[in-house]
Amino acid sequence: MSTSDPFYASASTDKVAQEMLGMLLTYNSPKGVVGGWIVETEAYMGQKDSAAHAFKGRRTASNEPLYGPPGTVYIYSIHGRYLLDVAAQQKDIPQGVLIRAVEPFIGKGIMLKNRSKSGFDLTNGPGKLMEAFGISDKKMNFEIFGDGNLDIHQNRKKIPKAIETSNRVGVSNQGDWASKPLRYFVKGNPFVSGIKKREMDLNDFGWK
Template identity: 75%
Template sequence: MSKSDPFYASAPTDQLTKSVLGMLLTYDSPKGRVGGWIVEAEAYMGQKDSAAHAFKGRRTASNEPLYGPPGTVYIYSIHGRYLLDVAAQEKDVPQGILIRAIQPTIGEGIMLTNRKKPGVSLTNGPGKLMEAFGIADKKMNFEIFGDGRLKIDKQQRKMPATIASSNRIGVANQGDWATKPLRYFVKGNPYVSGIRKRDVDQTHFGWR
């Protein structure tokens, strides 16, 4: 068991967030393995970031995994939904990457039994993908991705043709950092949250 994953401290968090696009996120659930290609993620830049959980050094029992070593699992709940975050940077530097959407490729049948929404609605949002995975608690907090049942595979991946960016979603009232373009996504992928049908790349789904 590793106590960290140095990859998540190998570059600034916004660059790492772009890097995870196209990587394979998997979860060995009690019903079987589920997963898919990461198509959308957001960077949260720690104490200076007015939209981040650790803004101004806020540190609580619930956000403590964010202060963990690079690659730490940080699951949190908001409005009754669970979201999945990866702690980035060295221990006690509370920056993170929110995994917002995946293009499902493994265990779609299992995901459909967990979340009865076929098509892109299955995993085109951070709460949706966790519901599809069947994760509804924080028991995996403090684990390192790749050591337990959650894994982000850096080798098994697809390459985005274009990475686009925008302001982050759901943080509009969170101060001057709310409008910074720290949401990154595979341009043209239908599983990106809120994508318009006319912007979908019907041929390649935004992959090279």
């Protein structure tokens, strides 16, 4: 068992969030393996970031996984939905990357049964992908990606033609950092949340 994954602390959190685009996220679920290519992420920059869970050094039982070693699983709930985050710096530096959307690749039939949705709506948002994966609790918190049932495969990766940036979603009322361009997504991928039909690349899904 490893105690951390050095990839996540190899660069600044915003760079890690961009590097994660195209990597394969998998979950060995009770119903079978499910997975998809990461197409959208958001970086949260810790104590200085007014939109981050650890803003001003906030440290609670619920956000403690963020303070864990690099590669720690951090699952949290908001508005009744579960979201998936990974600690992206050394222990006690509470910065993380939220995985906002994936393009389904493995176990799509399982995901369809879990969510009762089809098409791009299956996994085009952070709560949607967790529902499609069948994750509805925080039991995997504090595990390291790759040590348990969740993994981000750094060596199984698609290459985006272009990476777009924007402000993060749903944090507009959370201070000065709300407008910073810390959301990253594969340009044209139809599984990106909120993408307009005219912006979709339906030939290559935004991959090289």
